[in-house]
Amino acid sequence: MRDSDTKDLELTRTLAAPGEPFVWLTAMGLALGLIMVVGLLGVIVANGLPVFWPSKIVEVHLKPGVKNPLPNSGDTLTGELVQTREKRIPVLSATGDKIEDQTEIQIFVGNKDVNGSGFAFLNNTDIASLSEPRGIYRLERMEYGIAFAYPKSLQLADGTSVPANSPAFTQTLARLDAESAARRSEIEKIEKHDIGAINSRITQLRAKGKGSPESLKEIAALDADYQLLAAKARELRAIQAAAALIYTTPNGIERRLPVGELVAFNLPNTLDFTQKLGLFFHNIWNFLSLDPREANTEGGIFPAIFGTFVMTLLMSLAVVPFGVVAAIYLREYARQGLAVRAVRIAVNNLAGVPSIVFGVFGLGFFVYFVGASIDSTFFGEYLPTPTFGTGGILWAAATLALMTVPVVIVATEEALAAVPRGMREGSLSCGASKWQTIQRIILPASLPGILTGLILAMARGAGEVAPLMLVGVVKLAPSLPIDGAFPFVHLERKFMHLGFHIYDLGFQSPDSEAAKPMVFATTLLLILLVVVLNLAAILIREKLRKRYATGAF
């Protein structure tokens, strides 16, 4: 009897009592999770960051008899090596044995205006040798993307020309480039800001003035202003086109590029490491701060970053008061019973509804009903052109707020429930009313928990794309939702969003190969934006936690 008891005890000790297998199991679970997170970030970083690193331009010499994928290029081909892919067909020897795996090299050849396509593919067995021409320029253009070019001369506006081999060439090109950039921003200011303001005023007068003499007079005056500005813009554009860079493409075709079309230039094969690093950060900065060009595959994504940021902020402004008030009622005032339980279950289930459903609801309710009502009440003059009766950043934020409100309600309810009973009783025993207790004691103490809810809501809301496509996100927004024009915040405007930008680049781009790296770079940025927003909320929460720590002894 006794013996068997000890035996049992030993057996238990060796297996279950220390619980080691379970420790391993839980550790394995955590490790797996960590690996997935690190792997996800790793893939995105590895694919996204190299986009900004200046790569070398190589000249590929083909073996005799191999067909050049580019027209009129003889047996050479110039561009950046993008990647090497394995093919299913192995290289065979004369006797039919497999020598090696056939691989294919993807080369970015640029010069889309000449070559028709930006990329070429070559079998590695077709390549005789590679060389790095030192004098080749990489030109970033407003249209047709990148050009690889050997410059010939600079034609200045006064008719003189600077040959490429003269010592003043690089300096002159840099000066012209800077000047054209300044003019470009001036043209943009005139066309977007000044003319935009005149246009909106004219639209307003046409709608509200109803053809009265005063309004017609003002329209005429504005029209004169418009003509002046338009003439100035035309003039600037003419100057932009006056000076030009004459260059030959690697396959010998001579082209003329007006300096107004030149965004940036460099000599990739002569750069040392520090210069490359400088260019790397410069490229990243451009990506963050510029407007997109060329169907979003070139330029930057600033409007998308800004749109995502503003929309997430608006969503937070809408979701927090709404969720907190609802949670206070549910937890503090409602009689806990069957009805409240049912409401709570319904709220929790709302969190599981597919997001596109909210998008459809937002379209039907906010856009078609609320927006149309606002239009017919306040903006009747502009109809049939809708103001709020179409997708816009306000409706997108409202739709996402609705989608994320369950998260905030649940988190707030938990935070309210976690406030020690002693706090409530202490406050009530001081003669405070229930509302005073909630407002002065309970809400401050549960702020950290409420912020946790907000963090979760932001993480979900910022990355959501599907509902936004129905309620106001666009591929290319002409203007930002917040700008210098009165009334500064334009909640009715359509906006760009990083998540939708990724979708658009990945599926809707005319040049999918060119868009692929941008997809990863944009994804990286979306993750960074969500992390930054969350970090901000977490910092605030930590600060509040210190201030409202409810630790009795």
Place this chain on the structure above:
Amino acid sequence: MPPVLSKPTEQPMETTVNTTTEGRPDFISIRDFSFFYGKKQALFDISLDIPERQVTAFIGPSGCGKSTLLRNLNRMNDLIDGIRHSGDIVVNGRSIYDPHIEVISLRKRVGMVFQKSNPFPKSIYENVVYPLRVSGQNKKSVLDETVERSLQGAALWDEVKDRLHESGLSLSGGQMQRLCIARAIANRPEILLMDEPCSALDPIATVKVEELIRELKQEFTIVIVTHNMQQATRCSDRTAFFYLGKLVEFDETPKIFSNPAQKQTEDYITGRFG
């Protein structure tokens, strides 16, 4: 003592400034009071009169209903769902269940100190003036004066006068409990309820709080629930012994502890059960 504060909110209960030194013998009068948590009856027909400006101790084993009775004196039990009572509690001539009396104005006149000290996560200053703030009093001179008077009243002033704007949670356990006492007396209530105020304190802090109780009875009517027999003898004038929801004996403290009328009381105070 500084002049009486102006009370900003309307006071449905009449404020009688008692001029006699003895005070009213039935300041709080509990009459045939029974109390139920749902179906469970916690108090059975309790009747007792608590005299003004004296310390009355409630003793008895755990679950005997002494805390329940105490928490009914400021209607703190109203927070619990499914409670019911019969009988009446009359404070200074008016029923606390009078429908014309707002429970908030009752609580403003009955301060309470809890078993576990519960300072708010605010500064020491804000903790003390909280009862005034919720009554709408925001005048700095009044608040400053109240803080000094209340903290001196709670024997805490000298320890914290240089750090009034630090968090109330930065204090030690005993200091926190005295801070809660200061808060409870800040709005000059007439009655001070103490629910085992020393049960979580070390002996030195306990001595300080007990001294404080003896001083505070000059001004307040104090009802204290305690598990500590010595504490009851040290600081109370009258003692009520409860057992299983019933009032067994209520008399002068020396009599209860030296010559109890009931056998149960004697058994309890001599430690034979409980």
